[in-house]
Amino acid sequence: MTLHDIIHVVIINWKTILRITIGSAIVIFFYLWLISPVTYNAPVTVLPPAEADQISGLGSILSGSGAGDFLTGKFAPGNSQLFIQILKSRTAAEYVVRKNNLIEFYNEEAEYEAIKKLQNDLSMDLSKEGIITLSVNVSTGFLPKIFSNSDSIKNLSAHISNSYVEALDSINREKVSYKAKRAREYVEAQILQTKTELDSAEIELMEFQKQHKTISLPEQLTSVIQSAAKLKAEMVNTEIEIALLEPNSRDDNKNLLALKKRLNQLQREYEKFDIDSDDYLLAFSNVPELGMKLSKLYRNVKVKNEVYLLLQQQYYKEKIQENRDVPTIDILDEAIPPKRQVSPRLGYNTAVGSFFVLLIVSLFFVIKEKKISIFRKEKS
Numbered sequence: 001m002t003l004h005d006i007i008h009v010v011i012i013n014w015k016t017i018l019r020i021t022i023g024s025a026i027v028i029f030f031y032l033w034l035i036s037p038v039t040y041n042a043p044v045t046v047l048p049p050a051e052a053d054q055i056s057g058l059g060s061i062l063s064g065s066g067a068g069d070f071l072t073g074k075f076a077p078g079n080s081q082l083f084i085q086i087l088k089s090r091t092a093a094e095y096v097v098r099k100n101n102l103i104e105f106y107n108e109e110a111e112y113e114a115i116k117k118l119q120n121d122l123s124m125d126l127s128k129e130g131i132i133t134l135s136v137n138v139s140t141g142f143l144p145k146i147f148s149n150s151d152s153i154k155n156l157s158a159h160i161s162n163s164y165v166e167a168l169d170s171i172n173r174e175k176v177s178y179k180a181k182r183a184r185e186y187v188e189a190q191i192l193q194t195k196t197e198l199d200s201a202e203i204e205l206m207e208f209q210k211q212h213k214t215i216s217l218p219e220q221l222t223s224v225i226q227s228a229a230k231l232k233a234e235m236v237n238t239e240i241e242i243a244l245l246e247p248n249s250r251d252d253n254k255n256l257l258a259l260k261k262r263l264n265q266l267q268r269e270y271e272k273f274d275i276d277s278d279d280y281l282l283a284f285s286n287v288p289e290l291g292m293k294l295s296k297l298y299r300n301v302k303v304k305n306e307v308y309l310l311l312q313q314q315y316y317k318e319k320i321q322e323n324r325d326v327p328t329i330d331i332l333d334e335a336i337p338p339k340r341q342v343s344p345r346l347g348y349n350t351a352v353g354s355f356f357v358l359l360i361v362s363l364f365f366v367i368k369e370k371k372i373s374i375f376r377k378e379k380s
Contacts, residue, residue: 006366013365020361025354032344038144039343041123041135042158044165044335048080048130080130083329086171087134087164093118095167100160122164131332136160137342154337161335169329177322184318186244191311198304205297212294225299231270233306238263 010017086092093115097103103114121137138157140148242259249256343349 009366009369010362017361021354021358024357025350028353029350032346032349035142036344037139038341039137039139040154040157040338040341041137042161042335042338043133043135044161045332046132047330047332080126080132084124086168092167096163099163134164158335158337169327172328180318180321184322187311187315194308198308201300201304205301208297225302229302229306232303233310235266236307237310
């Protein structure tokens with residue numbers, strides 16, 4: 001059949017086609033309005049991690065921050081992509097299911113079945129700025145105007161979205177606290193060791209001064225020793241970072257490589273103090289033997305003291321972080337009960353359904369006319 005023939009068939013049967021289409025549109029409309037489940041969702045938007053809220057310290061090394069982050073205090077407990085993976089996790093879904101009693105809502109006997117349905121209804125979007133938009137489709141049953149309370153479903157959709165953010169915050173806080181605990185325990189062990197060494201060094205220096213009646217070193221030599229001690233303490237600090245990160249990292253880890261590079265730079269700076277083969281701070285070739293011994297003892301005390309002070313500061317930072325109970329997630333827009341349903345869209349869905357009915361009915365008459373034409377040809 002040609003296009004002209006098809007148009008001719010449609011024009012001939014247009015009244016029947018139109019009646020069927022209008023009738024179908026009415027049926028579709030009332031089905032969507034009265035029978036079809038209604039779906040709501042309430043979006044919540046989460047800001048990406050901000051530097052102002054990021055933790056600092058050795059916990060950042062466990063989390064993979066840059067080498068300089070330990071000294072500058074910058075740390076990212078996660079990023080938007082990591083947040084999305086956490087939100088998709090079974091742990092987050094479990095939190096939401098239990099908080100909102102979704103086993104009963106989904107009419108399931110097992111929790112994992114309710115979790116599976118919840119994860120299927122979850123949708124997320126990530127903007128180029130790192131802002132996460134999360135929503136969960138919550139649907140009524142059939143005949144919603146009779147058997148469902150639309151206001152309760154709207155409220156539930158908002159509660160579920162906000163619960164997901166609570167789950168993200170809870171998981172993230174637990175993760176950050178665990179890293180801080182590991183770092184705190186490591187630093188605590190280093191403090192005990194360093195304190196013991198410092199006490200021994202101070203006692204040895206005091207006994208030497210009493211025995212030889214020596215009180216102090218020349219001011220210039222003291223200044224050089226103090227500068228070298230600070231550099232040595234920084235080297236020890238970097239070595240601690242490497243020791244904490246290395247067991248759980250690959251050899252090509254960028255943070256580990258940056259730390260090792262920094263340690264090499266510090267060692268080169270340290271060598272400028274003309275270190276001798278015994279790793280003394282200074283080669284005191286021009287210092288009398290008694291002064292040389294005093295310098296070594298004084299050097300040892302200064303180094304241990306610098307390291308001890310640094311570890312003490314870090315210990316309290318990690319202890320505070322471990323016990324900190326403040327939100328780690330910034331919400332841009334909290335979920336609120338939606339005013340409108342997301343599906344079905346009565347006008348749009350009715351129009352689309354009616355259009356397909358129109359096409360199918362028209363096709364039916366075209367095929368019917370074609371068969372009649374073929375039959376007439378065969379008969380003639």
